Amino acid sequence: MLALGLQGSPRKKGNSDVLLSMFMQALERLGAETMTIDVCRRAIEPCKELVVCEKKGFCPIDDDMSREIYGLLRKADIVVTASPVFFYGVTAQLKALIDRCQTLWARRYTLKLNDPGHKTRRGFMLAVGATSGKQLFDGLNLTAKYFFDGIAADYAGTLAYRHIEKRGEMASHPTAQAEAEQAAQSLMQGLAGRSKVLFACRENACRSQMAAAFARLYGGERWDVASAGSQPATQVNPDMVTVMEERGIDMGFLTTQGLEAALERHRPEVIVTMGCGEQCPVVPGARREDWDLPDPAGQSIEVMRALRDRIEAKVKAFVAA
Ligand SMILES: Cc1cc2nc3c(=O)[nH]c(=O)nc-3n(C[C@H](O)[C@H](O)[C@H](O)COP(=O)(O)O)c2cc1C
Known part of the structure; x- marks a missing residue:
């Protein structure tokens, strides 16, 4: 935080x-x-x-x-x-x-x-x-x-x-x-006691960014949220920004970060991995969840839209659990 x-x-x-x-x-x-x-x-x-x-x-x-x-x-x-x-x-x-x-x-x-x-x-x-x-x-x-x-x-x-x-x-x-x-x-008060979650994917350009945004939106009172990628891209994916804006969610000014940098500042209780491959980190003491979500990089905007909706449903279930 x-x-x-x-x-x-x-x-x-x-x-x-x-x-x-x-x-x-x-x-x-x-x-x-x-x-x-x-x-x-x-x-x-x-x-x-x-x-x-x-x-x-x-x-x-x-x-x-x-x-x-x-x-x-x-x-x-x-x-x-x-x-x-x-x-x-x-x-x-x-x-x-x-x-x-x-x-x-x-x-x-x-x-x-x-x-x-x-x-x-x-x-x-x-x-x-x-x-x-x-x-x-x-x-x-x-x-x-x-x-x-x-x-x-x-x-x-x-x-x-x-x-x-x-x-x-x-x-x-x-x-x-x-x-x-x-x-x-x-x-x-109320911010300090939250559990920490880290969403991790490959580039921190689409999946983990969308998951983190939904988690902040639907569960920010309980979860201190961060996201990162095993091979962070230089910027977030513009199609991801567009499909989130279609839902009225502001993804402006987001930056990407690598897993190591994220873990230095944010020791999560839960790490949700979604395709960071071999480099998905094992964080001692953290519960790991793996979400089977395809990498949308280079795919059509419809794929990105469908992925957004899947991630939203998964995050809603995650924060409600
Ligand atoms: C350009 C200027 C305008 C100021 N205007 C006021 C003012 O309207 N009312 C006031 O009580 N103090 C005023 N002060 C005094 C400062 O607020 C005060 O010295 C403050 O402690 C400076 O804080 P700093 O060390 O963080 O800069 C002014 C100081 C300067 C340099």
Whole structure:
């Protein structure tokens, strides 16, 4: 389970950075795989309102959003933003990332595609500001609310500190560490105790990706889901994306991964193999199920459709068992 941190302050080792580190470390201790994006040091163009996303569901700007960050936002079960208050809003750099998530908003609301992670994904906001006004965090709260909705995450809470200005003030805060631990614990409730399943096929381009999407959609509350391939392809199969979209399921921005890389991060209780051949892994302590499903690579879209329906039925039975 991935928890993704978005560090929005330009100041390295500044207050937002320190608060986010406390929070992410607490999530890691509770079993999450964590990753933090230093937003100000990434190539992220602001939205240019080209409105391609509204029609086609992708943004034509070639930068770290399209290369990496959309995919991470889709993969994550937890997304944590951290920002100082800059003129009652988040920093311009974090706002640029948020605005570019119009692409994910458009896929959800204009193109009506259902993100398989939407049932479990949670968003959390961290904020710091120098002054003490009652409305200090109102602007950030509203932005976070609509950002999390756009990326199909439930807005699960916020931890915000007033009177924090100079570098080092967050690190020496008397209660922040304990409050971060407590907030991380309640954020992880229901996510931490899930059983882990890994779906494995040859290329991680079709079968295991469809199985993982259905498992997240139908059983994400009980199963922490990952997929991988013994010989991962460079990208997922476009016909697979098409047949899933015909069912309203969003497979955008998915990436493929090898079995070894997956197993380093995700030690499954159950591994479901579907044609990874000789290289199907034996994971000590994991129950293995083998699904006899043909490799659709190079076959017609009708074959892909039929396979999608078989996989959906199998996953429904799997999560109901
Ligand atoms: C451009 C700019 C705008 C700011 N605007 C506000 C503000 O509107 N309200 C406030 O309380 N603090 C404001 N601050 C102060 C920061 O929020 C505060 O110093 C914070 O602790 C910095 O966090 P960081 O170390 O993570 O960057 C501003 C600071 C800067 C540099």
